[in-house]
Amino acid sequence: MVYYRKDILDQMGLKPPRTWDEYHAVAAATNGKDLNGDGKPDFGSCMFKKRNAQSYFALMSIAAAYVQTQGTGEGMFFDPATMKPLVNNEAWAEAFKVYKKNGEYGPPDELNHDIGDTRALVTTGRCALAIDWGDIGPLSLDPGGEPIKNKMGAIVMMGTKNVLDRATGKLVDCDATRCPHAIDGINYSPFAAFGGWTGGINAKADDKVKQAGYDFLSYMNQAAQSNVDVTMGWTGYNPYRNSQLDNLEPWIKAGFTEESAKNYLGAIKDSLNNPNMASDLKIPGTAEYQGVVLDRELARFLAGEITAEEAVANVETGWEEITERLGRDKQKNLYKSSLGITYYGLRVSDLRYWTNDNSSAGACRPGRP
Amino acid sequence: MILIFSVFPTIASLVLAFSNIRLRAGSYQVQFVGLRNFRKQFFGTEQFHFLGTFTSISLLGWIVTIASAAGLIWWLYRYAKRGFAILGFIGRLITASVGFGLALLFSATLFSGNPFGTLGVTIFYVLVGCTIQFLIGLGLAVLCAQPIKGRTFFRVVFFIPSMITPIGIGYSFRMLADTTKGPFSPVWQWIGLGDFGWANHAWTARLFIVIGDSWQWIPFIFVILLAALENVSRDQVEAGQVDGASGWQLFKEITWPQIAPVAATVMLIRVIEAFKLVDLPNIMTSGGPGIATESMTLHSFFAWRALNLGDSAAIAYLLLFVTVVLCVSFFNLLVLKRLRPA
Numbered sequence: 001m002v003y004y005r006k007d008i009l010d011q012m013g014l015k016p017p018r019t020w021d022e023y024h025a026v027a028a029a030t031n032g033k034d035l036n037g038d039g040k041p042d043f044g045s046c047m048f049k050k051r052n053a054q055s056y057f058a059l060m061s062i063a064a065a066y067v068q069t070q071g072t073g074e075g076m077f078f079d080p081a082t083m084k085p086l087v088n089n090e091a092w093a094e095a096f097k098v099y100k101k102n103g104e105y106g107p108p109d110e111l112n113h114d115i116g117d118t119r120a121l122v123t124t125g126r127c128a129l130a131i132d133w134g135d136i137g138p139l140s141l142d143p144g145g146e147p148i149k150n151k152m153g154a155i156v157m158m159g160t161k162n163v164l165d166r167a168t169g170k171l172v173d174c175d176a177t178r179c180p181h182a183i184d185g186i187n188y189s190p191f192a193a194f195g196g197w198t199g200g201i202n203a204k205a206d207d208k209v210k211q212a213g214y215d216f217l218s219y220m221n222q223a224a225q226s227n228v229d230v231t232m233g234w235t236g237y238n239p240y241r242n243s244q245l246d247n248l249e250p251w252i253k254a255g256f257t258e259e260s261a262k263n264y265l266g267a268i269k270d271s272l273n274n275p276n277m278a279s280d281l282k283i284p285g286t287a288e289y290q291g292v293v294l295d296r297e298l299a300r301f302l303a304g305e306i307t308a309e310e311a312v313a314n315v316e317t318g319w320e321e322i323t324e325r326l327g328r329d330k331q332k333n334l335y336k337s338s339l340g341i342t343y344y345g346l347r348v349s350d351l352r353y354w355t356n357d358n359s360s361a362g363a364c365r366p367g368r369p
Numbered sequence: 370m371i372l373i374f375s376v377f378p379t380i381a382s383l384v385l386a387f388s389n390i391r392l393r394a395g396s397y398q399v400q401f402v403g404l405r406n407f408r409k410q411f412f413g414t415e416q417f418h419f420l421g422t423f424t425s426i427s428l429l430g431w432i433v434t435i436a437s438a439a440g441l442i443w444w445l446y447r448y449a450k451r452g453f454a455i456l457g458f459i460g461r462l463i464t465a466s467v468g469f470g471l472a473l474l475f476s477a478t479l480f481s482g483n484p485f486g487t488l489g490v491t492i493f494y495v496l497v498g499c500t501i502q503f504l505i506g507l508g509l510a511v512l513c514a515q516p517i518k519g520r521t522f523f524r525v526v527f528f529i530p531s532m533i534t535p536i537g538i539g540y541s542f543r544m545l546a547d548t549t550k551g552p553f554s555p556v557w558q559w560i561g562l563g564d565f566g567w568a569n570h571a572w573t574a575r576l577f578i579v580i581g582d583s584w585q586w587i588p589f590i591f592v593i594l595l596a597a598l599e600n601v602s603r604d605q606v607e608a609g610q611v612d613g614a615s616g617w618q619l620f621k622e623i624t625w626p627q628i629a630p631v632a633a634t635v636m637l638i639r640v641i642e643a644f645k646l647v648d649l650p651n652i653m654t655s656g657g658p659g660i661a662t663e664s665m666t667l668h669s670f671f672a673w674r675a676l677n678l679g680d681s682a683a684i685a686y687l688l689l690f691v692t693v694v695l696c697v698s699f700f701n702l703l704v705l706k707r708l709r710p711a
Contacts, residue, residue: 111566112568
């Protein structure tokens with residue numbers, strides 16, 4: 001999500017941005033102004049860019065709107081028919097460039113900032129715009145968040161008016177067929193970066209341990225406990241239950257005004273409910289596709305070693321290599337299943353894999369030959 | 370027991386280096402792929418990462434390449450002429466090949482304006498870091514060996530950094546070097562570098578890593594050289610003083626020859642350690658900007674963490690090879706030659 005300093009934008013007569021062009025305009029207007037009243041110039045945009053940290057999640061969040069238009073099942077990483085990377089094109093290259101341009105309105109050493117560094121700047125009121133998971137809201141209520149308490153507005157991730165034409169790899173203007181979910185001609189695709197948190201219990205643990213593990217996870221996630229936890233920034237928990245998103249009371253008790261609570265929860269709900277929400281990669285090798293190859297090429301691009309076009313070409317080569325090593329067919333089927341493309345797109349041989357796997361492993365894990 | 374603890378991991382990782390290994394629930398699958406993991410580093414998609422980016426070699430690059438080739442051939446020729454032993458010749462041939470390979474590498478990258486990869490970065494940390502550490506460590510040791518007031522206090526203070534865990538040093542330096550909100554940020558602003566981020570430029574980032582590494586390791590060199598200095602015979606020094614030798618002459622003619630064996634040993638240990646540098650770049654820059662501060666160990670670690678065990682092991686073995694060749698060459702050809710009376 002994008003966060004903006006409501007007080008500053010109101011004061012300057014600026015509207016919250018909807019596209020990256022508008023984002024850059026707001027960032028340029030606010031950059032260098034004193035935003036927290038300490039007499040020192042602050043920053044228009046804060047966005048973590050450190051290598052081997054969270055930078056590639058920011059990049060993917062930017063890329064999603066350029067790449068995905070037809071709804072969550074379309075996917076933004078590979079061509080589901082061939083498992084060819086969908087990355088060596090103008091859309092991803094544009095996302096690389098937008099991400100780098102944001103740095104022009106940020107702190108000078110942003111290239112070495114991870115999300116912790118960025119949050120430290122945001123919560124001390126030094127940033128007019130920032131992107132983050134759902135954490136900025138509750139962090140503004142924590143001790144230390146006073147400079148931005150009830151001053152932050154939240155909105156869905158920036159959209160775009162031009163999107164990827166998958167046939168040519170070029171960016172083309174949105175129209176009714178190309179961007180069916182567009183609002184005012186702007187295609188949004190809120191990216192579910194990192195997917196979420198999952199609890200796991202070892203299948204080989206003995207029953208007592210399993211039960212204890214289950215009880216613990218259940219306790220942590222029941223409304224009585226978690227509805228308070230999500231209002232505290234330092235837990236790292238973001239709202240994820242309907243009762244947490246709909247019930248304002250715990251949020252107001254934690255320090256939000258009703259308006260801030262509605263705005264913050266509204267932005268999360270808008271993101272989650274968007275029919276074109278983009279799903280993170282959920283197949284084996286994700287750590288390598290994203291955390292090694294994409295992250296490294298992004299870092300090289302940000303450092304000025306290579307151009308955006310070279311970066312996306314390198315990512316394509318690197319992803320192909322991983323796919324080949326892990327098995328193209330297997331990866332393809334898993335990618336399709338992860339998007340919810342099941343029987344419709346499957347060949348007979350794929351179906352065989354399915355049934356084989358289900359009978360032998362006794363679990364519903366499609367695509368494992 | 371010794372076999373299990375020392376030999377097994379070595380063999381297992383060697384197998385990994387030649388395989389494509391896939392972990393799965395409760396088991397794993399090993400597929401032998403020959404030299405593929407190594408080929409990838411030298412000629413394949415990881416070439417830019419391991420060796421560097423190659424375009425064309427500049428004039429300076431050619432001069433360095435040809436000069437080093439000529440030097441190494443002359444050195445081999447001289448050895449062959451003086452007294453030829455087949456084992457010694459093979460050893461020198463390996464040293465010369467690796468030396469030439471590195472000269473070619475730096476000619477094609479550094480001297481031709483191209484970025485170099487993790488091999489070059491590692492060698493930079495070793496050469497520059499160890500030189501700085503040796504000079505400062507020796508300087509401090511010489512100072513603390515003087516009969517000055519409170520020298521026990523200084524000795525303890527100078528030794529403290531080496532007692533701290535490298536991860537802690539990484540985080541401390543990351544905090545100290547943070548120019549937006551760190552403790553030295555006002556100083557940084559005051560000297561007019563407010564808009565300059567050291568982490569944005571390859572060489573300044575490498576320099577900051579070397580500073581952190583030096584802070585940690587100077588005490589180690591300091592304390593061992595200090596012990597060596599304490600053992601230098603007072604009689605000889607005093608005899609030299611009586612004869613009117615200058616401080617520099619005393620050091621060069623009397624002190625240095627006596628501490629040289631210890632200095633060589635401590636530097637050997639330090640060099641081996643420096644080849645394995647990983648904590649500081651991992652924490653301070655994560656190898657960035659781009660791949661500018663990524664050491665080979667970090668390169669291997671990144672591959673390992675994404676469960677690409679084959680590539681990870683291959684890089685580790687390349688590091689082992691470079692380390693062994695350079696350290697054995699250093700010790701056999703430079704140190705032992707000086708120490709053994711010819």
